[in-house]
Amino acid sequence: MAEVEYDLVVVGGGVLGTFHAYHAHKAGLKVALLEKDHKPQGATVRNFGQVVPSGMNTKWQRYGRKSLRIYKKIQSKLDISVRQEGSIYLASDDEEMQLLEELRQINKDNEYMSILFTKAQCLSRYRGLSPNYVKGGLFFPEEITVEPRVMIARVQHYLRKKGVHIFYSAQVVECLEMARGVTVHVADGRSFMAKKVIICNGSDFKTLYPTVFKESDLEVSKLQMLLTKPQPNFMLPGSILTGLSIRRYEAFAECPSYLAIKNREDDDTPEKKWGVHILFKQTVDGHIILGDSHEYADAERMDDLGFDLNMEIDDLILAKAREIFQLPTYDIAQRWYGLYSQCKSKDIYQNTIERNIHIVTGIGGKGMTGSAGFAREHINQLFNI
Numbered sequence: 426m427a428e429v430e431y432d433l434v435v436v437g438g439g440v441l442g443t444f445h446a447y448h449a450h451k452a453g454l455k456v457a458l459l460e461k462d463h464k465p466q467g468a469t470v471r472n473f474g475q476v477v478p479s480g481m482n483t484k485w486q487r488y489g490r491k492s493l494r495i496y497k498k499i500q501s502k503l504d505i506s507v508r509q510e511g512s513i514y515l516a517s518d519d520e521e522m523q524l525l526e527e528l529r530q531i532n533k534d535n536e537y538m539s540i541l542f543t544k545a546q547c548l549s550r551y552r553g554l555s556p557n558y559v560k561g562g563l564f565f566p567e568e569i570t571v572e573p574r575v576m577i578a579r580v581q582h583y584l585r586k587k588g589v590h591i592f593y594s595a596q597v598v599e600c601l602e603m604a605r606g607v608t609v610h611v612a613d614g615r616s617f618m619a620k621k622v623i624i625c626n627g628s629d630f631k632t633l634y635p636t637v638f639k640e641s642d643l644e645v646s647k648l649q650m651l652l653t654k655p656q657p658n659f660m661l662p663g664s665i666l667t668g669l670s671i672r673r674y675e676a677f678a679e680c681p682s683y684l685a686i687k688n689r690e691d692d693d694t695p696e697k698k699w700g701v702h703i704l705f706k707q708t709v710d711g712h713i714i715l716g717d718s719h720e721y722a723d724a725e726r727m728d729d730l731g732f733d734l735n736m737e738i739d740d741l742i743l744a745k746a747r748e749i750f751q752l753p754t755y756d757i758a759q760r761w762y763g764l765y766s767q768c769k770s771k772d773i774y775q776n777t778i779e780r781n782i783h784i785v786t787g788i789g790g791k792g793m794t795g796s797a798g799f800a801r802e803h804i805n806q807l808f809n810i
């Protein structure tokens with residue numbers, strides 16, 4: 426009989442799986458990470474790379490603030506593309522300004538630093554910002570951005586050097602709980618033995634446990650993104666979130682005025698139809714990532730989301746973005762979409778399939794922000810650390 430090779434096998438090399446492997450390794454466990462593609466291709470490499478605990482509810486802000494510390498700690502040892510340039514929420518009317526003031530008070534109570542900016546301060550810090558759009562802003566100086574593709578590749582490289590075994594092109598097709606541990610079978614015939622398995626499969630619901638996912642309340646969201654050509658002589662620091670994000674993000678749902686403001690909204694608008702809100706982030710090489718939109722389908726019907734890009738959505742994102750910033754160029758270099766999974770009833774999906782086989786996915790739109798902090802607590806719980 427094969428010896429137990431690993432304390433933990435993590436299935437899925439996105440941000441959630443990678444940080445589970447990271448914390449398990451830190452805790453002294455022998456870890457393998459199995460990723461089905463030759464390098465990660467999921468939500469983790471298709472996003473903005475905004476690490477914004479300020480946008481999360483109180484529970485996830487806690488994980489997000491832990492993640493900030495973890496990213497910064499790793500960055501102090503090796504460059505994983507972390508830039509601390511803060512995040513700003515830009516209000517476009519009095520209601521959004523009211524929500525910013527209330528969020529500032531909530532964060533003061535939570536001892537999380539935020540600074541209210543006047544219109545003039547916003548205009549002087551953010552070049553190209555339209556004076557017709559902005560009323561004021563709320564700035565979170567501790568927040569960071571990462572370049573998602575660089576960050577995940579470098580963290581995995583670091584883990585490899587530290588002794589975590591990472592296998593790419595390793596699609597896990599079966600996990601079997603045996604008396605002495607779990608056998609993990611890969612499509613190409615390889616198998617691994619582990620005391621525990623954690624499955625962080627993102628939105629792949631067809632390979633492992635399809636029936637379990639079919640019966641869950643998981644849904645998949647499709648988000649459209651655009652990348653401008655490099656902006657000549659133009660710097661847009663940090664994460665820029667605007668009025669529609671203020672009206673959408675969980676953090677603001679904790680503000681006293683939120684419900685009344687939501688109730689006054691017109692539900693029959695193109696931005697509501699496509700779940701559009703406007704975010705900007707400049708990449709290290711000068712492009713600006715613009716997004717995004719949200720279309721939803723239940724896990725078992727996710728193919729209904731299609732593989733094409735809806736140009737009506739792109740046009741809407743661009744028109745709204747132009748109202749907010751006059752960028753040197755709105756020429757588009759790339760367009761793509763990403764998918765993430767989320768639960769309808771809970772903030773994350775966790776399911777212990779057998780004693781030592783645990784699924785964790787459905788982290789929704791908060792994975793780049795919350796995964797590092799959440800994974801640490803989850804590893805500590807599962808291994809009684």
Ligand SMILES: Cc1cc2nc3c(=O)[nH]c(=O)nc-3n(C[C@H](O)[C@H](O)[C@H](O)COP(=O)(O)OP(=O)(O)OC[C@H]3O[C@@H](n4cnc5c(N)ncnc54)[C@H](O)[C@@H]3O)c2cc1C
Nearest residue numbers: 437439440441461467468469472475597627763792793794
């Ligand atoms: C367009 C877009 C923009 C976003 N912007 C932000 C942002 O700015 N900030 C933020 O905090 N969050 C953001 N998010 C959310 C964030 O990207 C996700 O929450 C996060 O990446 C989810 O990570 P994950 O590891 O769960 O999933 P994924 O990144 O999808 O990773 C799952 C991995 O598991 C692998 N896998 C699946 N099944 C198997 C199997 N059987 N065997 C082996 N491997 C398998 C897949 O190949 C994949 O690599 C955004 C998401 C999208 C789509």
